Amino acid sequence: MSAEQLYPVPQDFACNALIDDEQYQQMYQASIDDPEGFWAGQATRLSWMRPFRKVKRTSFDDHNVDINWFVDGHLNVSANCLDRHLAERGDQVAIIWEADEPGESRSITYRELHRDVCRFADVLKRQGVAQGDVVTIYMPMIPEAAVAMLACTRIGAVHSVVFAGFSPEALAGRILDCKSNLVITADEGRRGGRSIPLKVNVDEALTNPEIKSVERVIVVRRTGADIRWHEHRDRDYTVLMEQADDFCPPDPMDSEAPLFILYTSGSTGKPKGIMHTTAGYLLYAALTHQYVFDYQPGEVYWCTADIGWVTGHSYTLYGPLANGATTVMFEGIPNYPDVTRLAQIIDKHKVSILYTAPTAIRSMMALGKAAVEGADGSSLRLLGSVGEPINPEAWHWYYETVGQSRCPIVDTWWQTETGGILITPLPGATALKPGSATRPFFGVQPALVDNLGNVLEGATEGNLVLLDSWPGQSRSIWGDHERFVETYFKTFKGTYFTGDGARRDEDGYYWITGRVDDVLNVSGHRMGTAEVESALVAHRHVAEAAVVGVPHDLKGQGIYVYVTLIEGVEPSEQLRQELRQWVRREIGPIATPDCIQWAPGLPKTRSGKIMRRILRKIAVGEYEGLGDISTLAEPGVVEDLINEHRAMM
Numbered sequence: 001m002s003a004e005q006l007y008p009v010p011q012d013f014a015c016n017a018l019i020d021d022e023q024y025q026q027m028y029q030a031s032i033d034d035p036e037g038f039w040a041g042q043a044t045r046l047s048w049m050r051p052f053r054k055v056k057r058t059s060f061d062d063h064n065v066d067i068n069w070f071v072d073g074h075l076n077v078s079a080n081c082l083d084r085h086l087a088e089r090g091d092q093v094a095i096i097w098e099a100d101e102p103g104e105s106r107s108i109t110y111r112e113l114h115r116d117v118c119r120f121a122d123v124l125k126r127q128g129v130a131q132g133d134v135v136t137i138y139m140p141m142i143p144e145a146a147v148a149m150l151a152c153t154r155i156g157a158v159h160s161v162v163f164a165g166f167s168p169e170a171l172a173g174r175i176l177d178c179k180s181n182l183v184i185t186a187d188e189g190r191r192g193g194r195s196i197p198l199k200v201n202v203d204e205a206l207t208n209p210e211i212k213s214v215e216r217v218i219v220v221r222r223t224g225a226d227i228r229w230h231e232h233r234d235r236d237y238t239v240l241m242e243q244a245d246d247f248c249p250p251d252p253m254d255s256e257a258p259l260f261i262l263y264t265s266g267s268t269g270k271p272k273g274i275m276h277t278t279a280g281y282l283l284y285a286a287l288t289h290q291y292v293f294d295y296q297p298g299e300v301y302w303c304t305a306d307i308g309w310v311t312g313h314s315y316t317l318y319g320p321l322a323n324g325a326t327t328v329m330f331e332g333i334p335n336y337p338d339v340t341r342l343a344q345i346i347d348k349h350k351v352s353i354l355y356t357a358p359t360a361i362r363s364m365m366a367l368g369k370a371a372v373e374g375a376d377g378s379s380l381r382l383l384g385s386v387g388e389p390i391n392p393e394a395w396h397w398y399y400e401t402v403g404q405s406r407c408p409i410v411d412t413w414w415q416t417e418t419g420g421i422l423i424t425p426l427p428g429a430t431a432l433k434p435g436s437a438t439r440p441f442f443g444v445q446p447a448l449v450d451n452l453g454n455v456l457e458g459a460t461e462g463n464l465v466l467l468d469s470w471p472g473q474s475r476s477i478w479g480d481h482e483r484f485v486e487t488y489f490k491t492f493k494g495t496y497f498t499g500d501g502a503r504r505d506e507d508g509y510y511w512i513t514g515r516v517d518d519v520l521n522v523s524g525h526r527m528g529t530a531e532v533e534s535a536l537v538a539h540r541h542v543a544e545a546a547v548v549g550v551p552h553d554l555k556g557q558g559i560y561v562y563v564t565l566i567e568g569v570e571p572s573e574q575l576r577q578e579l580r581q582w583v584r585r586e587i588g589p590i591a592t593p594d595c596i597q598w599a600p601g602l603p604k605t606r607s608g609k610i611m612r613r614i615l616r617k618i619a620v621g622e623y624e625g626l627g628d629i630s631t632l633a634e635p636g637v638v639e640d641l642i643n644e645h646r647a648m649m
């Protein structure tokens with residue numbers, strides 16, 4: 001181990017931390033040697049309405065993928081996040097809401113949140129929502145979004161949160177896939193000083209003639225903007241809440257009852273509805289939140305993730321609330337009104353723990369120390385990173401400038417499918433190496449395999465798989481279990497395949513090297529190349545498109561597009577702009593191509609498969625070492641692409 005890269009646990013941090021290295025080693029070993037015993041012990045941190053009969057019944061066999069935890073138990077997520085805290089911490093703040101505009105914030109206690117959730121659960125029932133129904137939530141980062149999610153869990157409805165930055169088309173696709181009958185939205189959202197026309201987007205999505213399921217749209221008034229109102233369909237949140245009961249009993253839900261669906265991109269065109277279930281998810285979110293962030297009672301914890309992503313589900317909401325924590329919910333973005341915003345919020349609310357993404361860190365870093373100018377920052381004691389590999393330069397800036405060289409950084413690796421953090425340091429236990437997510441969490445058995453599926457030992461590099469189940473794991477893809485099996489369990493038999501590559505060093509630390517499939521990571525958001533390609537070919541001038549990722553200073557990866565136009569259409573700057581706008585409209589701003597290169601032809605094998613390896617190299621100007629191109633159907637296209645790329649640069 002090269003000493004200069006190693007950051008040992010600070011002495012004072014280790015003394016007060018929940019878990020030190022010895023405990024980590026001992027608990028990790030116990031969790032692997034006796035998973036049933038370990039998880040039965042952990043399960044006592046939840047309140048059960050009926051005890052489970054078996055801890056774990058799971059199979060990764062690709063003929064019978066079947067994942068069950070805490071079999072036959074009953075519990076309710078909202079009761080675990082709210083009711084059981086009332087006696088001890090009813091008056092403690094559950095959510096600190098910080099608005100887009102500085103100066104506006106709200107604190108909501110556990111008692112107040114409980115009452116709002118009860119009322120809204122009652123509203124949902126009166127609107128005819130029943131157990132197992134899917135409710136789509138398309139909302140800005142306002143407390144009502146948390147209320148809506150928790151209210152669903154109270155009555156056993158399944159929520160599907162769609163990120164408010166997604167387009168009407170993307171929203172429509174998700175509503176269609178899960179056939180929800182109710183949509184919850186706001187008149188508008190506020191983000192970075194601008195308004196986002198959420199209700200307009202919902203109206204537009206619902207003009208899709210294929211959507212027949214939606215009977216109700218409930219609208220929260222966030223800005224009071226003028227909006228169109230469909231009397232038969234739309235209802236005002238405030239009006240409904242006034243008519244609702246103050247108490248709504250929590251429904252006992254089976255451990256394996258679906259809790260939520262969250263759509264994410266894969267290597268094929270259509271986003272997948274990742275399904276999580278009740279008990280295992282909540283327990284795993286709560287446990288990881290407590291130990292990874294070393295959360296201690298009374299502390300203010302802030303995860304900047306939007307509830308539209310899994311990080312917002314597990315670590316803005318469910319994990320912290322299950323632990324009775326005070327969680328910050330921020331409506332805005334890190335650089336509005338200026339780059340000091342995060343630092344100001346940290347000081348204003350005395351935040352102890354900050355969990356954010358490398359892309360946000362890099363955007364602050366771009367302005368040197370300006371991000372912390374005039375800030376105190378002394379409340380902070382721990383930092384976290386998630387969503388993509390954090391480059392050492394950004395790690396050091398985060399550590400020194402935000403963390404004042406005294407706060408450990410937990411670089412947490414996980415996925416929408418994993419429900420919670422799988423590979424991470426524990427801040428009181430793990431010496432840090434910038435850029436490494438370090439070691440597995442309790443119960444997690446990572447392995448590296450070669451392309452044939454052979455498990456590799458020692459310091460090595462390979463495809464990252466997980467050998468056995470953990471409670472927070474996704475159980476299926478909504479309505480398509482076969483695709484679930486196909487995507488995660490067929491590549492390397494008997495294991496869960498993450499889609500990531502990783503290296504393991506001589507200390508057993510893991511270094512995530514990035515996706516090995518056709519999935520990009522743009523600003524910490526997952527984007528399927530096929531998704532962008534199918535948006536492009538839907539344009540009347542586009543015959544074919546191929547998308548690859550290229551390194552990008554701020555976003556981690558940028559979207560590089562090769563477009564073949566249909567016969568007779570001339571390339572132009574105007575068309576380039578039009579295509580950029582087109583993709584934004586089809587998917588959302590996060591999918592906007594960074595670069596569009598005209599391609600008279602694409603390099604394909606004789607069987608018609610696009611050779612992305614070659615496209616990736618040309619996109620970054622590596623014209624040498626393209627490998628064997630003799631197998632191409634038309635080897636000449638490569639030279640054309642290189643010439644075009646040269647001309648553009």
Ligand code: WT7
Nearest residue numbers: 311386387388389411412413414415416512526
């Ligand atoms: C993919 C999952 C997990 C919540 C946010 C993203 C990449 C995630 C790290 C990390 C390196 C990371 C992986 C993973 N990723 N965290 N700490 N270091 N890479 O969730 O949208 O499901 O994306 O994000 O490639 O597979 P997601």
